[in-house]
Amino acid sequence: xxxxxxxxxxxxxxxxxxxxxxxxxxxxxxxxxxxxxxxxxxxxxxxxxxxxxxxxxxxxxxxxxxxxxxxxxxxxxxxxxxxxxxxxxxxxxxxxxxxxxxxxxxxxxxxxxxxxxxxxxxxxxxxxxxxxxxxxxxxxxxxxxxxxxxxxxxxxxxxxxxxxxxxxxxxxxxxxxxxxxxxxxxxxxxxxxxxxxxxxxxxxxxxxxxxxxxxxxxxxxxxxxxxxxxxxxxxxxxxxxxxxxxxxxxxxxxxxxxxxxxxxxxxxxxxxxxxxxxxxxxxxxxxxxxxxxxxxxxxxxxxxxxxxxxxxxxxxxxxxxxxxxxxxxxxxxxxxxxxxxxxxxxxxxxxxxxxxxxxxxxxxxxxxxxxxxxxxxxx
Numbered sequence: 001x002x003x004x005x006x007x008x009x010x011x012x013x014x015x016x017x018x019x020x021x022x023x024x025x026x027x028x029x030x031x032x033x034x035x036x037x038x039x040x041x042x043x044x045x046x047x048x049x050x051x052x053x054x055x056x057x058x059x060x061x062x063x064x065x066x067x068x069x070x071x072x073x074x075x076x077x078x079x080x081x082x083x084x085x086x087x088x089x090x091x092x093x094x095x096x097x098x099x100x101x102x103x104x105x106x107x108x109x110x111x112x113x114x115x116x117x118x119x120x121x122x123x124x125x126x127x128x129x130x131x132x133x134x135x136x137x138x139x140x141x142x143x144x145x146x147x148x149x150x151x152x153x154x155x156x157x158x159x160x161x162x163x164x165x166x167x168x169x170x171x172x173x174x175x176x177x178x179x180x181x182x183x184x185x186x187x188x189x190x191x192x193x194x195x196x197x198x199x200x201x202x203x204x205x206x207x208x209x210x211x212x213x214x215x216x217x218x219x220x221x222x223x224x225x226x227x228x229x230x231x232x233x234x235x236x237x238x239x240x241x242x243x244x245x246x247x248x249x250x251x252x253x254x255x256x257x258x259x260x261x262x263x264x265x266x267x268x269x270x271x272x273x274x275x276x277x278x279x280x281x282x283x284x285x286x287x288x289x290x291x292x293x294x295x296x297x298x299x300x301x302x303x304x305x306x307x308x309x310x311x312x313x314x315x316x317x318x319x320x321x322x323x324x325x326x327x328x329x330x331x332x333x334x335x336x337x338x339x340x341x342x343x344x345x346x347x348x349x350x351x352x353x354x355x356x357x358x359x360x361x362x363x364x365x366x367x368x369x370x371x372x373x374x375x376x377x378x379x
Contacts, residue, residue, distance in 0.1 A: 010042025170286030
């Protein structure tokens with residue numbers, strides 16, 4: 001079977017990471033896989049090249065020109081199925097298939113994004129009715145899609161992200177020996193990732209509650225434009241509160257697993273998420289996770305059993321969980337991490353996740369409506 005994966009670019013984003021990982025897994029399972037983007041190059045291009053997955057770029061500066069370019073690539077590759085990730089690639093793929101589609105189409109949304117009920121988003125989602133299968137990586141987003149387009153109820157699958165459980169594996173928790181509890185955050189410098197809220201919470205925890213904690217935040221997206229502004233504002237907030245020894249802001253790290261290994265707790269204070277790689281990977285590394293209680297976080301993280309959940313809009317809610325985690329001894333943290341790893345092995349094992357996608361792809365190739373997948377539980 002010939003599969004053409006389609007996304008906007010091969011940059012270092014979570015959706016790009018997931019699609020490239022899935023493409024590699026499916027190729028290893030015997031599918032003939034190629035990748036289509038409409039921007040050349042990117043962080044994951046070399047990974048695809050090593051895996052022997054050919055890359056195609058649809059030239060065109062947007063609009064109908066881009067749709068025509070996508071149709072030309074599809075005509076050249078002649079896939080049995082196109083698997084598209086993210087709203088705009090899904091939209092382009094659906095438009096490309098309107099005039100006599102002879103290939104299966106699986107479209108995937110990845111985040112419970114703001115403005116999900118806007119007229120533009122409703123229109124784009126309405127086109128999902130033309131696809132053979134719709135898949136997302138959180139139950140929260142599945143429910144949002146079904147509420148936006150009632151005709152899609154019972155047609156949207158939830159399949160969680162696959163995690164390389166060998167690359168992200170448990171390591172001994174560093175002993176504190178009277179030192180601080182160390183949080184590691186891996187998230188870009190964007191407002192929706194909420195660095196300002198986390199810094200406010202750290203100020204409350206350290207200055208008002210006396211917690212002995214530090215945070216190392218590793219993030220990209222700060223070289224220009226808004227990302228630079230968010231990082232600059234974050235650095236200014238750290239300076240205003242005198243937290244330079246408590247909150248350290250770094251560039252993105254290529255070997256983030258090694259940073260997780262140095263942490264006592266992996267944290268993510270985002271205002272909005274789909275199924276965040278940071279939370280999944282932190283669990284796989286056997287670390288308690290402190291997470292915003294958004295999207296499917298309560299399915300991933302069992303509150304005060306495998307980590308802690310908080311309201312990301314309330315600095316005091318975040319600070320209370322920071323303090324609670326700091327009060328746990330090394331044995332309690334290790335046990336939370338052990339339970340988190342066990343949960344990761346059940347939720348994020350690549351083999352059954354690849355199998356779920358393969359069932360959807362095979363049904364799509366036959367132009368049959370597949371039974372939806374609800375992975376692996378809800379609530």
